Each structure stands twice: as structure tokens, then as C-alpha cells.
Amino acid sequence: MLYLDNAATTAVRPEVLEAMVPFLTRTFGNPSSHHTVGEEAASALADARVRVARVIGMRPGDIVFTSGGTEANNLAVKGISIAAALNRGARHVVTSPIEHESILASVDYLRRVHGFDVTALPVDGTGTVSPVALAAALRDDTALMALGYANNEIGTVQDAPALAAVARERRIPFHLDAVQAAGWLPLAGTDADSLAVAGHKVGAPKGTGMLAVRSRIPLEPLLHGGGQERGRRSGTEDVAGAVGLATALELAEAERVEDAAAVGAICTRFIQRVLALVPTARSTGDPLHRLPGTAGFTFEGTSGEAVLLELERRGVVSSSGSACAAGSDEPSHVLVALGIAPEVAQTAVRFTLPHGLRTSLDDVADAVAASVAAVAGM
Template identity: 65%
Template sequence: MLYLDNAATTPVRREVLEAMWPYLTSTFGNPSSHHTVGEAAAAGLQDARRRIADVLGTRAGDIVFTSGGTEADNLAVKGLSLAAIHRGRHLVISPIEHEAVAESADYLRRLHGFEVTTVSVDGTGRIDPADFAAALRPDTVLASVMAANNEIGTVQDLTALGGIARSAGVPLHTDAVQAAAWLPLGLDRLGVDALSLSGHKLGGPKGIGVLAVRGALPLEPLVHGGGQERGKRSGTENVAAAVGLATALELAEAERPDASVRVGALRDRFISRVLREVPGARLTGHPEHRLPGIASFVFPGTSGEAVLLELEQRGVVSSSGSACAAGSDDPSPVLLAIGIEPVVAQTAVRLSFTASVSQQELDDAASAVVAAVDSVAGIR
């Protein structure tokens, strides 16, 4: 089996499992307990926090551990907005945000009277900085723009958007869950004030995420209780998973410069062959400003689900898009936002890779895609 659905989840790396093991066995204490067993666990947690902060170019105190990327997005959008409600009730997002951001914004609209402005994207999924600037208002308390889209792979120009937001005095949050293994993540380098990550998208375990948020920004907690995470997220911390996330993030960051170039070249070769050999195939997302690890298409005249089943019969596992929307019969909002017709949007197929993917694997995958679409469409 060739697993090419890494945008949904990645296998846990062996180095990560080995780093976690002591905190699942001998160093099992509650990090809030004031005795030697608890203090040993607390030391491991604090070390993981520091290591993550180093990769993100921020302070350890700015790192909040969560249960994953979804909770990190919720905490960012709801927590930062509610803490600033005295300044205004206006949010700015894009139409291709992850459901965790989009639904958090809708929650604030429905229950707290916020107004949400959705900045349009072009046919490749990119935001025009001028449109973003025009959406910001004196009462805007937060803007949230995904660093790289999980369905089509498009990478935003966060540096430009961050400069605009900073000039307007508006905090900018980014969901960097998909970007983590491929793009530089420093808050200053990206020009953002808050950033969400998830462990299982980069070789870490499921059930752990991070919100990095600048300490100067007030943050209203969503989970109340014992006051863990400096009062920003109560609940006993998952020390082993936090250590695993720190290890996975460090490994990904060390490999990123070479992996991005190598996998990007393999991705381009793969995309070119599919577009050349599959009649009518269309690439979704930006042809250049896209993640190295995502190749996404629509195949008009087919059924995306049927193509996926054919691919699996040929030993290739992939998906139609976001795993968080699995089971929905509706066309992807992301594909609709970039102007793809609903009937065509339902033919989407996304293949996503890790840094270790080989040319042979992608050559085999391309052959499988060509054969699968031929079988479903019956056009060759």
C-alpha cells in the first residue's frame, strides 16, 4: 500500500515514540503535583514547551498546549476575540479556512453579535492584499488567515498580510497546521501574532496541538478548571504527547530546507504527468505558491469517490479533501470559493506526501491515477 493521505494524518515517527516512552512509563506523574514524581513530569513538559518556542521564535510562556489543531484554532479565534470584545465585534477570515476557524467565527456571530467579513480569494486560493486591507476596520479585533490550505495546498503571502494587519493594529492568527513540515514557522518571520499547530500532521501523535500567542495579547480561556497553561487552558497536560510534538517539530524543521526543495520538484513532476495524461484533468490551487506535499485535482466527468476507490484497488490511498469534512455529500466550500462548479468540485482528489516520499513512489502513483480515472470515466 502507498499511503498518500498525509494531509489527513501522518505515521508517528520512531524518534517521536522513543522520546514519548519515558513519559508513558517511568516519568508518569501529574505535572501539577508538587512532589518529585510530578516535578519530573513538569520538567519534561517545560522542556517541550521551550523547544517548540525555539522553533517558532517566541517565548516558552507564549506556548499553550491543546488537544490538537482544532482546539488551538478555537482558542485563538474565540479566546482572542472575546478578550477584546470591549474594542469591537468584527472579525476577518477567508472563505477557505479550516472548519475550526470558520465555525468559531460563526459561533461568535450567532451568540456574541460579532460581524464576520469574509475576504474573497482568487481562482488559485490566494487573497489579494488590497482586499484584505479594505476589510479591516477600527472595530476589527482579529483576522485569521490560513498559512497553507489543507485541500488545495495554496500558500498565502502572510508577510504582506501581516504587515497590513500590524499597520491597522489588528492581531493576525494563522492556522499553520499544514504548513508546519514545509514552511518557516517563526511568528516574526510570518508576521503573525498567533499560530496553531497539530502534532499528527508532522509525524507526531494525535491528540496534541499548540497555540502560540504573543504574551501581550489577552486571551480568554475556553476550558476552565485548575488553571493549567498559565490559566489559558485548564486540564492536566498530556506530557508524553507534548514531548512527542516537540520532537516531531524539531525533526521537521531540521529536514525542511532540503525536503521542501526535493519534494517540491517531485510534486511538479507528478502534477505535470497527471495533467498531461489524464484528459480534462485540472489542478486546484496555486501552480507555484503551494505546499510541496500536496497535489490536488478535479477530474470533470468522473466521480471523485469512485476514483478514490479505484486508486485504493491499485494500492494507493488518498482522499477527496479535508478529513474533518468526511462523510459530507456537499461540494467542498474551498473548491466553491475558488470558482469551481459544484458538480466538478465533487470530482476532487487530493494526494499528499511526507518528506520521505520517493520519485518511484510518485511515478507509481501517477500511473495509478491515470488508470483509475480511465477506468471511472471510460474515455480511453
């Protein structure tokens, strides 16, 4: 079985599992407990915070460990926006129509429950947000702009530093959803005020993640209780998960440049062969500014779900887009925002390669052959 759905989740790396085991067994204490067992756990948690901060390019005190990317995005979008409303009466949020559901649903919550105005930035046919359009959308009462670094369905990469510069000039907080970007793109140097990561996209377990948020940015907590994470996210911390996340991010960052080049070359070859051999195939996303391991297509005249089933029957596992929207009969909101007709958007298939050289040219040849056969059989 050739697994090409790594944007949904990756396998846990052996090094990560090995690093976590001690904190699931002998060093099992509550890091808030004031005794030797708890202090050992607290020391490991503090070390993990330092290691994550080093990869992110922020300070250890900026790191908030979460249960994953969805919680991190919710905490950033709701927490920063509500704090801005309380502190300065700001009730306007800027985002784009192609964001992950965790951002779009959080923004909609602010609109419905707290009366925020929402501006959805236009995107072009590749899913790119223009800094000029962003600048025009910002207002004096803008509480937050929240955008994705790289899109989870089409792989398009935004110019994060250019977008951050617009926000900085207007002194408006900028949240960057880096869940799909981690391991492929540099996380340090984006100049974002907050940044979300999910561990299971880079070889850590599901249920691990973090939000990095600069200390100058007011943040209203969503979870209340014992005041852990400097009062920003109450609840006993998952020490083993934090250690696993730190280990995974360090490994991914150490391998990132070489990894992206090698996987990108293989993925580009895959895209070229599918476009050449499947007459109805159309590539989605930006052909140049995209994640190295993402290959998205529409196959007009087919059923995307039927193609997926046929691909799996032929030994290739892929997806139709975001795993968080699996089971929905609606066409992808991302593809529709790109101007793709809803009936064509429903034919979409996404292939996402793993980090490292775990996919070969032979594997790509097999995936191409399976794609050609699957579409031909519709």
C-alpha cells in the same frame, strides 16, 4: 500500499515515540503536583515548551499546549475575539471562505452566539488572499483576522508576513492557522500574533498540538478549572504529548529546507504527468506558491469518490479533501470559493506526499498509472 494522504495525518516518527515513552511509563507524574514525581514531569513540560518556542520563533510563555489544531484554532478565534469584545467592544472578525472548518465554525459561533459581524475576504482562482483586500476589510472594531498559512485542500500558500504587516499597521491581532504549513514552511518570522500547529501533521501522535499566542494579546480561556497553561487552558497537561510534539517539530525544522526541495520536485513531476496523461485533469491551487507535497486535481465527468475507491483498489490511498469534512455530500467549500462549479468540485482528488524521501519517482510512476486507469474506468 502507497499512502498519499499525509495532509490528513502522518505516521508517528520512531524518534518521537522513543522520546515519549519515558513520560508514559516511569516519569508519569502530574506536572502540577509538588513532589519529586510531579516535578520531573513539570521539568519535561517546561523543556518541551522551550523547544517548541524555539521552532516557532516566539517565547516559551507564549506556548499553550492543546489537544490538536482544531482546539488551537478554536481557542485563538474565540478566545482572542471574545477578549476583544469584553475589553474594547470589538465585534468584527475577518477571515476567508477557504479556511479549515475549525476556523469557519468558530467564526460562525461568534456570529450566532455573540453577535459578531463577519467579513469573508475574496480569494482568486488559486485561493490567494490579497493584502490590499485585507486592508480594505479591516475596521476600527475588528477583533481579529484569522487566516490559514497554507490551505489543507489545495496547498496554496499565503504571504503571511505581508498579511501580518497589514494587521500590525492597524493594531489588529492576526491568527495564523499553520497546521498544514508545519514541516514545509518556516514557522518563525511570520509575524503572526497567534499560530496553531497540530502534531499529527509532522510525525507526532494525533491529539497533540499547540497554540502560540503572544503575551500582549488578551485571550479569554475556553476551558476553565485548575488554571494550567498560565490560566489560558485548564486541564492536566499531556506531558508525553508535549515532548512528542517538541521532538517532531525540531526534526521537521532541521530537515525542512532539503525536504521541501526534494519532495517538491517529485510532486511537481507527479502533477505534470497526470495533467499530460489524463485529458480531464485540472490542477487546483496555486501552481507556484503551494505546499511542496500537495497535488490536487479535478477530473470533470467522474465521481471523486469512485475515483478514490478505484485508486485504493489499485494500491494508492488518497482523499477528496479535508478529512474533517469526510462523509459530506456537499462539494468542497474551498473549491467552490475558487469559482469551480459544484459538480466539478465533487470530482476532486487530493494527493499529499509525506515528509522525507519516503516517496520515490517509481512510486510517483505507480500513482500516475493508477490515476490514469482509475479515471479511464469511470
